[in-house]
Amino acid sequence: MTDKPEDSICEEQVFENVFYQYSTLLRNYAYYNCGDTAQADDLVQKAFIKLWENCAKVPLKNVKAFIYKVARNYFLKDVAKKKVRLEYKKQHKPGAVVESPQFVLEEKEFEKQLNDAIANLSEKQREVFLLHKIEKKKYQEIAQMLDISVKAVEKRMHMALVHLRKEIKYFDKKR
Amino acid sequence: MEKNYDETFLARWIAGELTPTELEQFEKSPEYSEYAKINEGADRLIAPSYDRQAAWKTLREQTIEKPTTPTRKLFPVWGYGIAASVVLILGYFLFFSQTQYRTGTGETLTVELPDGSRAYLNAESSLSYSSNSWDEKRTIKLQGEAQFEVNKGVPFKVETAEGDIQVLGTVFLVSARTEFLDVKCFEGRVQVDLPEKTYTLNKSEGVQASGKTIFSYGTDLSEAPWLRQESAFESTPILQVVMEIERQFDITIGPKALLPKSSFTGRFNHTDVSLALHTVFDALEIKYTFDGNNNVTIKK
Numbered sequence: 001m002t003d004k005p006e007d008s009i010c011e012e013q014v015f016e017n018v019f020y021q022y023s024t025l026l027r028n029y030a031y032y033n034c035g036d037t038a039q040a041d042d043l044v045q046k047a048f049i050k051l052w053e054n055c056a057k058v059p060l061k062n063v064k065a066f067i068y069k070v071a072r073n074y075f076l077k078d079v080a081k082k083k084v085r086l087e088y089k090k091q092h093k094p095g096a097v098v099e100s101p102q103f104v105l106e107e108k109e110f111e112k113q114l115n116d117a118i119a120n121l122s123e124k125q126r127e128v129f130l131l132h133k134i135e136k137k138k139y140q141e142i143a144q145m146l147d148i149s150v151k152a153v154e155k156r157m158h159m160a161l162v163h164l165r166k167e168i169k170y171f172d173k174k175r
Numbered sequence: 176m177e178k179n180y181d182e183t184f185l186a187r188w189i190a191g192e193l194t195p196t197e198l199e200q201f202e203k204s205p206e207y208s209e210y211a212k213i214n215e216g217a218d219r220l221i222a223p224s225y226d227r228q229a230a231w232k233t234l235r236e237q238t239i240e241k242p243t244t245p246t247r248k249l250f251p252v253w254g255y256g257i258a259a260s261v262v263l264i265l266g267y268f269l270f271f272s273q274t275q276y277r278t279g280t281g282e283t284l285t286v287e288l289p290d291g292s293r294a295y296l297n298a299e300s301s302l303s304y305s306s307n308s309w310d311e312k313r314t315i316k317l318q319g320e321a322q323f324e325v326n327k328g329v330p331f332k333v334e335t336a337e338g339d340i341q342v343l344g345t346v347f348l349v350s351a352r353t354e355f356l357d358v359k360c361f362e363g364r365v366q367v368d369l370p371e372k373t374y375t376l377n378k379s380e381g382v383q384a385s386g387k388t389i390f391s392y393g394t395d396l397s398e399a400p401w402l403r404q405e406s407a408f409e410s411t412p413i414l415q416v417v418m419e420i421e422r423q424f425d426i427t428i429g430p431k432a433l434l435p436k437s438s439f440t441g442r443f444n445h446t447d448v449s450l451a452l453h454t455v456f457d458a459l460e461i462k463y464t465f466d467g468n469n470n471v472t473i474k475k
Contacts, residue, residue, distance in 0.1 A: 012239050015238070015239065016235075019231055019234065020227065020231070023230060023231075024225055024227060027225050028222040032222075037223050041225075041230060044230060045230070045233060045234055048234050048238070049238055052238035052239070056285050057283070057285060065446070069404070072446070072447070073281075073424075073448075076468070077468075077469075085223075086220045086221065086222065086223075087221050088216075088219045088220060089220075110212070110216060111216060114216045114217070118217075118220075130220070130222075132189070132190070133189075133214075133217040133220060134220050134221065134222055135222075139186070139190065147446050153186070154182075154183035154186035155182050155183055155186070156186075157183075157186035157189065158182055158183050158185040158186045159182075161185040161210060161213065162185065164213050165206065165209050165213060168209075168213070171212075
């Protein structure tokens, strides 16, 4: 409540800035949780409408905590979950080594299996894994988003990797 | 080697936090190349694209461009009366001068009163007043819980089913739930008229009436805890605490008959339902199960 009036989220410009700052991460976090882009988009709308309605009471520094709280409560309710599907960046290899068709095929197979394995992780493990790997969030930041301890984040990350390795059949052939 | 990992080992590895010795050892292990491949694969992953511009446009229409201001989020009751007014023109003043605000589960609301005094409504509460007579007597009917910030002026009175509260200019918190009244004074002085006795509260004092049990106490709070997304209790009957959890999280807790007759002093945060249940029930050694959805079952 000690914010300067010009920092109030009720100010249109502040609200817009806040939206641009946090919406993509919130949306991706939601997607990693439910695997449904329409639901994830909807959650972002809901969270920010709620923020607007409470703009007089939420100081700027609490905005992050507020929208993630709304998101977490949303996932506690009946949200239909789908399989999370992710894309791969195109690989640009400098020096353009020509890869054998065999290699390319195996690589495709691996990518597919990794995608499936991620989809099969528990929500808790998946959100931590993807927030760290895709969103490049530090464990400390993830802990704040999810309102859990850093240690808990690290445990989930560790278990995510253990599960991924177990799940990926690609490795069996190589062993 | 794999058995030697502690429970955060791979997390520290992927974040580049292993010591050089740990890393060297790990790199020699047979599973290292597989974890490295997973890590490289994951580095190339991208999230589905998001049209932030379009999302902002939609959001703008539902927030900034919406005609209602945030402090008037819920329409006063007269807002619904437009169609009826054709018929009820004669009864206009009698019928529409009462302004009412109501909050649902998990909601809070800021209400600006005609003289600029403010009321913050907690979840599942309602407040009404007559704007016609506001200048002569500032009287509010309250069901539920609200914090008031009262500007100086004519006497300000809050009427509840359990008792009335009168002030001149001050900040105070009233919680009037079924057979329960709690008033805390944060600034100035407040007079609480209970059927049996009148209490005068100074700054940092509170009084609680629950059935026949009435006691006053000192409080270190300086504002309603739920303005910071918390609920706080001072020797409060466990039933009241459980009902507050239900109001904040939209869950059902039962059977209430199994609750002990004890009281609770402490607080819980509104951000995590599991944590709140844990905080309250473990402190009181009440066994329960939470289905992760909306139902909490209390066990014998």
